[in-house]
Amino acid sequence: MTFDKKLNRRDMLKTSAAFGATTLATPTILHAQEPTKPSELIIRAWGGPWVEALKNGVSDPFTERTGIRIVHDLTEDNEIQPKVWAAVAQNRTPPIHINWDTTTNATKSALRGVCEDLSDLSNLAATTDLAKPVGVEGYPIINTYGYVYVLAYRPDAFPDGPPKSYHDLLDPRFQGRLAFYNDGIGFHFPAQVAGGGSLDDIPGNMAACWEFVEKMKAQNPLLGEDPDFVTWFQNGEIDAACTISTNALGAKRNGIDLAWTVPDEGAKFDTDGLWIPKGHSESELYWAKEYINSALTQEAQQVWLDGLGLPGVVPGITPPEGLAGDPSYPTEPADFERLIRISGQIQVENESDWFSQFKQIMQG
Known part of the structure; x- marks a missing residue:
């Protein structure tokens, strides 16, 4: 992971001398x-x-x-x-x-x-x-x-502990029990790593990402937006999801037993x-x-x-x-060592293509 591809905290936590003006x-x-x-x-x-x-x-x-x-x-x-x-x-x-x-x-x-x-x-x-x-x-x-786009999960679906990798979700028992955003946002970068690729190859060579998305498609995941994740967890329809932690937290605050983790592939920040x-x-x-x-x-x-x-x-x-x-x-x-932050310019220039490719795979 190169210096400009991984979040650098250098001055992110640096506060202004004018803190009193908050x-x-x-x-x-x-x-x-x-x-x-x-x-x-x-x-x-x-x-x-x-x-x-x-x-x-x-x-x-x-x-x-x-x-x-x-x-x-x-x-x-x-x-x-x-x-x-x-x-x-x-x-x-x-x-x-x-x-x-x-x-x-x-x-x-x-x-x-x-x-x-x-x-x-x-x-x-x-x-x-x-x-x-x-x-x-x-x-x-x-x-x-x-x-952070965490990997949220239902602990009773993972009795041996939290999933360590997105590869764990390829187990046949999770057929139809997974969820992603309908455009794949948050999943593209970990999928690149899970597929054996390098973050340094983004955006020029993301074949590894799409190959892993193809494998995940075979699991017939649910695809939706933020409110859907909360509903699916609450209704017991899914066991794991790549989602912003807020959605898992919302379901947990409503009494659902949920947890979340940053898998070995990292997580988008x-x-x-x-x-x-x-x-x-x-x-x-x-x-x-x-x-x-x-x-x-x-x-x-x-x-x-x-x-x-x-x-x-x-x-x-x-x-x-x-x-x-x-x-x-x-x-x-x-806290940021396992988090992935791709430059805004790269995302602006390529995100629409990534969304389209993800949807094409999932709907194909």
């Missing part, structure tokens, strides 16, 4: 008079425990403070992306005020020039380096936390962020920025990310009960 009050921009408040802001979000955590940690407190109602649009990020791009290109008002997005998808939008500049948010001064997007100028996106599409009125832009600024306070991140079980970008957050030192909650350099 809970700075808004507004972020100096105005002679506070702009008129819109009646509502529309935030694109993921469903299930994801939107519930955002609602509790950021949206409800924002509404209480400002009186602005928050509407959560649960359209999938890949589905809403072309709609936003088309609206900006045609000088129409975008369908959402803020996109809660994967950093890779958000980077595609930033490179397309459809994102507003967020560098004037006051609470940026107290975030860690993880908040800064890589591969773009300035802050068209603000990363809000990191996450990535980030999500918030961004604002161009094309809104001055007042809507102002209050959309206020919403993102409020999401960067220690108070908001503590509640929001406690619900998700993920490490944030504001120092001083207390890990949720039971997650300190967990492989899904990396905070120290040693």
Whole structure:
């Protein structure tokens, strides 16, 4: 694993000297008079425990403070992306005020020039380096936390201990009892290793990845999105899944006996962020920025990310009960040694092809 392919923590945990500014009050921009408040802001979000955590940690407190109602649009990020791009290109008002997005998808939008500049948010001064997007100028996106695509599993399906490798899932007893994202996100890189390939060959030679995906296809896995994983675990339909730890944590908090691990092949580490599409009125832009600024306070991140079980970008957050030192909650350099982080540029340039190839194999 080369230096630029594996997460380097160098300065990721380095905090600003302005740590005390973490809970700075808004507004972020100096105005002679506070702009008129819109009646509502529309935030694109993921469903299930994801939107519930955002609602509790950021949206409800924002509404209480400002009186602005928050509407959560649960359209999938890949589905809403072309709609936003088309609206900006045609000088129409975008369908959402803020996109809660994967950093890779958000980077595609930033490179397309459809994102507003967020560098004037006051609470940026107290975030860690993880908040800064890589591969773009300035802050068209603000990363809000990191996450790991763990191998989640039902302990009673693995009586000899946690699965050590994705090869363990090829056992015939797991036919129809596994789950992956419908585009394979999170699985491509471990599959490259499981297939005998090297991360250094990404993206030029991923034959090993696709050969292993072919083997996994023979297991007839379920394919879905975040809310599906929680439901499948709760209903006892699956024994293991490559998924973001939040989904397994959500099911566990609902009383399901679940655990998760980082297998021998490693696990993808990535980030999500918030961004604002161009094309809104001055007042809507102002209050959309206020919403993102409020999401960067220690108070908001503590509640929001406690619900998700993920490490944030504001120092001083207390890990949720039971997650300190967990492989899904990396905070120290040693925690990242088995995690894989492929550069954002490589992901932006190739992710659509990877998704297509995965779907072609699984549906073929």
